[in-house]
Amino acid sequence: MDDLELTKLWKQYDQSLERANILNLQSWVLHLQTIELLKTEKAKSRLRSLGNCKKGMIIIGILWVAFLIFLLANSIAVSKLFFALSVAAVLGFSIYSVLAYIWHIVLIDEIDNSESLVEVQKKTATLKASTLNSTRILFLQTPFYSTFFWSWQWMSHDPKFWYIAFPVTLLLTAASIWLYRNIDIRNADKRWFRMLFSGKDWTAVIRAMKYLEEIEEYKKEVEI
Amino acid sequence: MHPTDKEQDFLQLILANKGIILKICQLYCPDKADREDLTQDIIYQLYRSAERYNKDYRFSTWMYRVALNTAISFYRADRRRTTLPLSDLHLTIEEADDPIGAERLAGLQQCIQGLKELDRALILLYFEEKTYQEMAEIMGLSETNVATRLSRIKEKIKRCMQINMKCI
Numbered sequence: 001m002d003d004l005e006l007t008k009l010w011k012q013y014d015q016s017l018e019r020a021n022i023l024n025l026q027s028w029v030l031h032l033q034t035i036e037l038l039k040t041e042k043a044k045s046r047l048r049s050l051g052n053c054k055k056g057m058i059i060i061g062i063l064w065v066a067f068l069i070f071l072l073a074n075s076i077a078v079s080k081l082f083f084a085l086s087v088a089a090v091l092g093f094s095i096y097s098v099l100a101y102i103w104h105i106v107l108i109d110e111i112d113n114s115e116s117l118v119e120v121q122k123k124t125a126t127l128k129a130s131t132l133n134s135t136r137i138l139f140l141q142t143p144f145y146s147t148f149f150w151s152w153q154w155m156s157h158d159p160k161f162w163y164i165a166f167p168v169t170l171l172l173t174a175a176s177i178w179l180y181r182n183i184d185i186r187n188a189d190k191r192w193f194r195m196l197f198s199g200k201d202w203t204a205v206i207r208a209m210k211y212l213e214e215i216e217e218y219k220k221e222v223e224i
Numbered sequence: 225m226h227p228t229d230k231e232q233d234f235l236q237l238i239l240a241n242k243g244i245i246l247k248i249c250q251l252y253c254p255d256k257a258d259r260e261d262l263t264q265d266i267i268y269q270l271y272r273s274a275e276r277y278n279k280d281y282r283f284s285t286w287m288y289r290v291a292l293n294t295a296i297s298f299y300r301a302d303r304r305r306t307t308l309p310l311s312d313l314h315l316t317i318e319e320a321d322d323p324i325g326a327e328r329l330a331g332l333q334q335c336i337q338g339l340k341e342l343d344r345a346l347i348l349l350y351f352e353e354k355t356y357q358e359m360a361e362i363m364g365l366s367e368t369n370v371a372t373r374l375s376r377i378k379e380k381i382k383r384c385m386q387i388n389m390k391c392i
Contacts, residue, residue: 003378006332006378006381006382006385007351009328009329009332010332010351012329013329013332013333014243014247014351016329017243017246017247017250018243018246112273112276113269113273113289113290113293113294114273114276114277114278114286114289114290114293115289115293115364116289116361116362116363116364116365117289117292117293117296117342117345117362117363117364118342118363118364118365119364120289120293121293121296121297121341121342124297207300211300214340214342215342218342218365218373219364219365219369220369221366221368221369221372
């Protein structure tokens with residue numbers, strides 16, 4: 001089979017499609033309901049639904065940040081130093097998270113389907129994949145959830161602090177740094193990764209990351 | 225409710241280029257029920273993007289970009305995406321004159337649907353007789369890259385067609 005034969009076959013395919021579908025499309029497009037549909041939000045964009053999900057997360061995030069600020073404002077004292085520092089650290093990560101989601105919404109609005117395929121597909125996949133990047137950064141806040149009840153008094157008078165509380169924090173620190181460094185698409189097939197990121201939402205994120213790699217590969221010049 | 229002049233113009237444009245929408249939907253959406261959704265999605269996206277149409281590009285370049293981007297996003301969002309068996313594909317190729325011809329057409333459709341999303345877009349543009357320059361503009365690739373990729377894709381399709389023909 002040569003190129004000419006392939007093109008000829010396509011033309012036949014083209015004609016058969018025309019015959020099979022033309023009337024359906026024509027009647028659908030001409031139907032006045034089409035105009036109504038275009039003017040309403042019924043024909044929802046898939047990206048817009050992603051945006052709505054992120055908007056929901058922003059609202060929850062802002063409430064959480066407000067709560068943390070309230071806690072922090074009421075705990076600025078030497079006696080509550082560790083509590084205040086822990087809350088401040090968690091607050092920092094939470095603000096990062098909210099800002100990241102706001103940035104994603106801006107990116108969603110900037111996606112223009114009339115740009116080139118590689119460009120649009122890259123932006124879309126980057127957006128979906130960004131959830132995983134944000135998650136790995138958020139893992140870094142884990143140790144601070146084990147330090148908010150520390151106190152000078154506990155440290156100097158209770159050996160349990162050094163036997164239990166401190167090692168737990170060290171362990172969480174090591175684990176969160178390890179996760180931060182290893183949550184990567186290259187590890188997507190490993191068992192711990194699949195256990196950590198199971199569920200259809202994560203599957204979509206991981207698929208987006210693989211797609212992103214595919215697009216990067218696609219952009220590279222190839223040789224015959 | 226009557227469409228305005230602008231809307232009427234838009235409908236005329238869509239009708240004049242309906243073949244593009246039709247073929248893209250066919251190649252990215254094997255499921256007949258979903259295909260209607262995709263058609264609506266593409267027309268909606270074209271309507272939404274119309275105001276941003278950049279006259280530096282040809283109308284067909286703009287239309288292919290919007291329609292293909294919408295179709296690829298739709299395809300990637302659809303978790304049920306599958307390649308239909310040859311017998312199901314026959315439903316869309318109803319009017320082929322002879323059974324062998326119908327098998328070959330269905331085989332071609334199946335081989336193209338087996339390609340990756342971007343490869344599928346590229347081969348569609350090739351079959352639509354776009355120039356390398358236009359294909360490069362639509363895809364966002366260099367002309368050399370387009371030429372090399374096309375040659376590989378055509379080889380893949382030919383191999384796939386040969387396997388399909390042996391099975392008939």
